[in-house]
Amino acid sequence: MDTIKELGNISTLPITRFTANGAYLNLSNGTEVLLPKGYLLGDEKEGEEVAVFVYTDSEDRLVAITDRPVALVDEFAVMEVKEVTKFGAFMDWGLPKDLFVPMSEMGKPMKEGEQHLVMICVDFKTNRLIGVSKYQDFMLTDTTIFEEGQEVDGLVFESTDLGYKVLINQHYEGLLYENETFKDIAVGDNIKAYIKKRRDDGKLDLQLTPIGRQKYEEGAEKILNLLKVKRFLPLHDKSSPEEIKKTLGMSKKHFKQSIGQLYKSRKIEIKTDGIALVD
Structure with a gap:
């Protein structure tokens, strides 16, 4: 057929x-x-x-x-496992009938409630739509189309000991390192990221902040906008990295360089107990 x-x-x-x-x-x-x-x-x-x-x-x-699923044929999406049987798993893809991932198409074992990256494919033997979680089979390794510092849209699809795996342009795998991620990230999030490095294995190292000067200009703008509301922030050189991350979503190094820009432009006053907006 x-x-x-x-x-x-x-x-x-x-x-x-x-x-x-x-x-x-x-x-x-x-x-x-x-x-x-x-x-x-x-x-x-x-x-x-x-x-x-x-x-x-x-x-x-x-x-x-007339309903629309979370993805169309030949597209990836992060889906939750609804049920697991000896034949495969049923995934929630936003439609009344769950999407079936055959056991033979699983990249790794699934458990109910987990979230997995799944591509929607046509099973040409049965002419039905199925899910495939062997995402590596669809990844491209020629990353020369990307430049370091380039902004990209990504889908966070897995959390690992190193950080977060991110799907870029449906066919490239990127990694956000845990120790460089200064805001809450969850599997299934759509994010904007920046190419930090093209690796020899065809994968991309990513970061959430722009490369170079633009990064600190955006950080300075974020701090300034918050100060316009609060007038004072109890953050300073002795503040812990955790406190800065919780308040501003940035590293301590990023914070110090950003307030340095604001101080040089005479937009803030640096006090012993924090920073204040200059009227």
Whole structure:
């Protein structure tokens, strides 16, 4: 059976007819797919186009719905494990029917309640959508498209002893080191990061703050904006790194260089017990 090109994607399809069960939509191959009655507003008409997600129901029949999953076919998302069986795991991907990850497609054993990075794929043997957590199979190692200092969008997908693994551009693996992360990070977070280093193994070292001078300019702006509200911050040279991290989300070194900029521009006064805004 040929794969339906709409399977796993958001498609805009025309309504061909109505039945007691809902509306039938026309697929690109000339066949129809049911949009169940519960997804209709009630004022639709034949010929009207509807944006739907097409997948298979619990009986492996094609069905269209107006809900959107957390990811489409050939995309990654972090998903929570709903149930584990001897055949595989069922993941919450935001739809009524959970996404199945076969045991053979698991990168490592899963437990209920855990979060894992999963790619949505078409199982060409059954023409169903499945999840694959062997993410390394999809990673690219030629990172020459990136430059050191470049800003990137990332998805935090795993916490390790070293720090946090981050998915970049759906196909590159990056790492945020725990000892360089000065704000709360959780698996599933979408973040902005900066390329710190391109490694020989094809992975990317990342950091949360801009490289070089821009980093301290942004830090200074953050401190200044907070001072405009509070007028005084009880942070100084003797403050602990933990206290600075909790208050400002930055390292002590970053804090000292940022307040140095503010002091030179005469925007703050440095006191023995903290920093104050200069009127």
